[in-house]
Amino acid sequence: MHSTPRLVSDVMTRTVVALGSTVTFKDIVKAMRRRQISALPVVDAGHRVVGVVSEADLLPKEEFRAHDPDADVRLRRPEALARAQARTASELMTAPAVTVGADVSLARAARIMARHQVKHLPVVDDAGVLTGIVSRTDLLKVFLRTDADLAEEVRREVVGPLFPDPLEPVRVDVRDGVVTLTGRVRDTGLVPIAVRLTRAVEGVVDVESALTGPPWRPLLDPDLVEEP
Incomplete structure (x- = not known):
């Protein structure tokens, strides 16, 4: 009965800053600050999304900078400790990336974000190639x-x-x-x-x-x- 629901393609950002796997920690921070974004997709040579680096992936570097973690932290948070030692996007990224297609409804995209507790979703085509990115703010545009x-x-x-x-x-x-x-x-x-x-x-x-x-x-x- 309803008209076609508004889709991710209607609100996504099509010009996307993406990272190669060898981009360094400092360059990632610079890109986030320059673009005022909190997450960046990581792509391979064919522009297929292989992971995402977010601010949360970068914070362990500062968290464990001035002290060595105790045995309990080493046992409970091995991934955070690994990221504290990471230098490049491939070492920092969360993989596999949670992605979405451009033809997905905004309601479904919102459910995917909530289920995976992420603020951004790379938008990919059928081959996994990056075509855009959608954020929580983008999904709220329907209320305008x-x-x-x-x-x-x-x-x-x-x-x-x-x-x-x-x-x-x-x-x-x-x-x-x-x-x-x-x-x-x-x-x-x-x-x-x-x-x-x-x-x-x-x-x-x-x-x-x-x-x-x-x-x-x-x-x-x-x-x-x-x-x-």
Whole structure:
């Protein structure tokens, strides 16, 4: 029923700073500072993504700079200790990289980020070649849609198909991304579906429903109705 969900390709950054495997620690820090980004993909000679270096991968260098870790730290955090000694991107990177395709929906990309606890996802084609990068901030761009745009989509994609012949016109009001549905419909069983589909519209913050059904009328026993 909905139009095609907005995709990673709609919001991703297409000009990407990538690292070769031999790029040095200091050059990585310089690139992050210059570009004001917290993670960089690492690519091989064919521009296929093989890993990601993030600020978290660089911090052990400073954390263990002035003291030797005790036996407990050596046992619990061997990867951090290895990164503290690392000099190049191939030694620092987290691999394999968590990536996403350009045709993935923003909702799915958000779930991948949450599941893997990452802030950036390299975008790759079917061969694993880097085509862009998407960040948490990019995924939030859908919430910049105007209230008028959201209202028009809800009317077209939800209200029209579900309630083509309402008892009273269904009104769609949107304020700061919150959609309010009001009106009187013939089948109240469709109201929860309308709320769910409205909430699924990209950019909707929340949904409030004041949809009601036909007016209640008492059932009268014809034998008890007085003749005029």
